[in-house]
Amino acid sequence: MKSAVRLTAPLLLASTGLFLHQAVASPIPGLEPAKSWDLDGYIKYMGTYTSPDGSSGISDHLLHQRFNFEYRFDSELRLNVSMRNRLFYGDSAEVPDYGDLIGSDPGYWDMSTTWLDNNGWVGNTQFDRAYIDWKPSEFAGGDWQARVGRFRINWAMSTLWNPNDIFNAYSIYDVDYEERSGADAVLISRKLGFASSLDFVYNPNQDSKLTSYAMRYLSNYDGWDLQFLIGKSGFDHVFGAGFAGDISGAGFRGEFSYFDPQYDYWPVEDVAAYNATARFSSLNTPSANASIINTSGVFNAFSGESQRLVATSVSTVEMDYSFTGLRNWMVRGSVLHISNPTESDSALLYLNLPLTARTLSFTSWTGYLELGFDVSPLSRLTISSSFYDDGSYFIGANMSYSLANEWTLLMVAQRFDGSSGSLFGVTPSTLGYMQLKWSF
Secondary structure, X not given: OOEEOOOOHHHHHHHHHHHHHHHHOOOOOOOOOOOOEEEEEEEEEEEEEEEEOOOOOEEEEEEEEEEEEEEEOOOOEEEEEEEEEEEEEEOHHHOOOHHHHHHOOOOOEEOEEEEEEEOOEEEEEEEEEEEEEEOOOHHHOOOEEEEEEEEOOOOOOOOOOOOOOOOOOXXXXXXXXXXXXXXXXXXXXXXXXXXXXXXXXEEOOOOHHHOEEEEEEEEEXXXXXXXXXXXXXXXXXXXXXXXXXXXXXXXXXXXXXXXEEOOOEEOOOOHHHHHHHHHHHHHXXXXXXXXXXXOOOOOOXXXXXXXXXXXXXXXXXXXXXXXXXXXXOEEEEEEEEEOOOOOOOOHHHHHHOOOOOOOOOOOOEEEEEEEEEEEEOOEEEEEEEEEEOOOEEEEEEEEEEEEEOOEEEEEEEEEEEEOOOOHHHHOOEEEEEEEEEEEO
């Protein structure tokens, strides 16, 4: 059973007050000591409207506040803690067990608590970063680094799909979580020379069979970043490689991973999580507001029976090019291939369940195109689309606008559709988001 980290409302309010008091306190002129800490974050509101074809629309609201705190004990040792508080209101929050979905924490430590779940209101607090980092100076063995706790392990070379991101994969359709999830792990790194290093990560799981670990070698050759990794990810033994560089000014990147399962079958153990998700699926529409549940990325294993595991390779190549000029045009394209994709029975489950590097798509081939440009010096428009070889497709557009210093407005439109019988075509939907953000 998970080690629970439970927060109380008084403690949360006291901590918030202390942080804000320290953040706004004015130093005495000429007597300001060397600063040993930093505090930043944001508060944002996001309204969501989901319109499934042939069904009534769904309206949701989210108030999201975040703290990022760093304390430096000295030049070598620091503590980082990030906390997000979220308050949901609307149609989705009225679905039974929605609070359990929002509050689920798949990490080794349960650092999430749902402090409100009543009458269409759900409130949750989660620590998604909490780690100690040690990196000695160059004169005291500065080639080493150690990190322990919950943090993001960024082994990605590509910017869209990341087969090498075996510890904390993410969905390309999520519009509200730019920090992305972290992993509970131990990292030991050794710098080997210019732009080269050797990293080892151990990522425990309450179910020991799902414990992950891996080693990565990172280097640079003739201006190209190269990496090679080997280890274990969940039930799979894995090895992979990645590269990043440029060709005639165009960014060119790629990743490859091969997953070889330890077992012949994948048992479904989290029946309670499935039941909660099944009830939530009665909304019959994708929703980026749904949170993570721990099903280890198995989309079609919800019959209560074991799913057969097969080896698979996941690879991607990506290219982008930026045009200098008044509008700062940028075009990007990517292709993803999975030799044995894990099929999904529901677009809702695919869009809301946590992905793994093994399950970045539900079809063998997936393509992506993106075009972005500045509408004005303060606003930028990005249009994107993805295509699946079962006939499903996605089209999206987002407009960001800088209203003032520290104030940003984001508007997003998404369309999930497809041919008859395709995954997205079975339940086509249109989603709209409006997000107002204040950073401090």
